Amino acid sequence: MLRSQTKLMDLGRRLCRSIGNNNGSNLTMVEVDDKTGIATLTLNKPPVNSCNLELLLDLNESIKQIERNGSRGLILTSSNDKVFSSGLDLNELHQPNQDRLIAFWRALQDMWLSLFLSRVPTAAAINGHAIAVGCVLATACEYRVMLPGFSIGIHATKFGYVVPPFILISYLSVLPRYIAERALLQGKLFSIDEALHVNLIDEVADGKSDAIIKCAKFIGSFAKTQPDARALTKRQTRAQDVQLLIKDPEGQLRESLEYINTPFFQQGLEVYLAKLKSKSKE
Ligand SMILES: CCCCCCCCC/C=C/C(=O)SCCNC(=O)CCNC(=O)[C@H](O)C(C)(C)COP(=O)(O)OP(=O)(O)OC[C@H]1O[C@@H](n2cnc3c(N)ncnc32)[C@H](O)[C@@H]1OP(=O)(O)O
Numbered sequence: 662m663l664r665s666q667t668k669l670m671d672l673g674r675r676l677c678r679s680i681g682n683n684n685g686s687n688l689t690m691v692e693v694d695d696k697t698g699i700a701t702l703t704l705n706k707p708p709v710n711s712c713n714l715e716l717l718l719d720l721n722e723s724i725k726q727i728e729r730n731g732s733r734g735l736i737l738t739s740s741n742d743k744v745f746s747s748g749l750d751l752n753e754l755h756q757p758n759q760d761r762l763i764a765f766w767r768a769l770q771d772m773w774l775s776l777f778l779s780r781v782p783t784a785a786a787i788n789g790h791a792i793a794v795g796c797v798l799a800t801a802c803e804y805r806v807m808l809p810g811f812s813i814g815i816h817a818t819k820f821g822y823v824v825p826p827f828i829l830i831s832y833l834s835v836l837p838r839y840i841a842e843r844a845l846l847q848g849k850l851f852s853i854d855e856a857l858h859v860n861l862i863d864e865v866a867d868g869k870s871d872a873i874i875k876c877a878k879f880i881g882s883f884a885k886t887q888p889d890a891r892a893l894t895k896r897q898t899r900a901q902d903v904q905l906l907i908k909d910p911e912g913q914l915r916e917s918l919e920y921i922n923t924p925f926f927q928q929g930l931e932v933y934l935a936k937l938k939s940k941s942k943e
Pocket of ligand 1: 708709711743744746747748749750751752790792793794795817822823824825826828916917920921937938940
């Protein structure tokens with residue numbers, strides 16, 4: 662038995678466990694509620710949960726741990742009270758070391774598959790902005806509860822990024838095609854009212870704990886289903902969505918890498934990163 666599992670049992674009624682990455686940096690944290698058996702998975706990479714290689718690997722490992730530990734559900738949230746996730750860490754894409762870029766993109770593909778196909782019911786308590794891949798994390802879950810005052814969406818086209826098919830699919834698994842297409846082409850970030858109107862989110866909460874309660878209630882709605890039957894039915898329902906990535910992950914990787922390495926992409930990214938940095942100094 663792993664030491665962390667023994668520790669988990671020792672904690673008795675207040676089951677609470679943190680899972681860090683290999684160097685112990687706690688980029689994600691997992692807490693299991695002993696009453697409901699639901700795991701809360703918290704993104705914890707300051708300042709804005711931008712997804713670098715280490716966070717993606719850590720996140721994937723936490724998703725798998727939650728499944729292995731027999732949790733009844735997974736609630737994804739953030740330790741930052743303004744930002745759920747700012748999407749991919751753009752520094753990973755800027756003038757990248759090619760070996761690291763390959764590892765990064767593989768980790769992104771793997772993590773998305775793990776979350777999108779997770780055996781356990783999944784819900785996102787979106788307690789801050791969910792930008793680009795931040796939105797993709799939320800839409801990979803089965804249910805979304807969001808706090809007012811924040812934005813959610815994929816605005817990649819505004820900055821000259823073409824989105825890879827799995828990002829498109831994550832939008833299409835939640836939004837009707839014409840809304841997804843228009844939002845992607847406009848690079849639209851939705852306000853909470855707009856997101857609710859098109860069902861990009863399912864509910865609004867008045868605080869993080871309210872969001873967690875609402876997510877737990879959604880997960881509780883599966884209490885009377887048989888977990889294996891539920892998991893297999895979910896997998897079948899989502900099978901077509903993941904076909905491309907499962908059948909040809911290396912081909913998908915190659916296409917993305919080719920695009921990221923183009924001078925066009927790199928120049929656009931350079932300008933965008935400079936704007937982002939100067940904004941944060943204002
Ligand atoms: C065919 C296939 C093709 C495939 C190839 C192409 C890929 C396309 C798909 C792309 C998917 C993505 O997710 S791309 C990621 C897109 N994400 C974004 O554009 C988010 C940009 N960020 C923001 O809008 C804001 O930071 C926001 C999240 C709202 C938080 O605002 P705040 O005022 O609270 O914080 P800020 O001061 O702006 O940010 C704090 C610091 O974090 C940095 N920072 C913020 N977001 C960051 C990010 N995503 N990556 C790196 N660094 C980031 C800032 O520069 C600051 O750094 P310091 O100055 O050092 O303090």
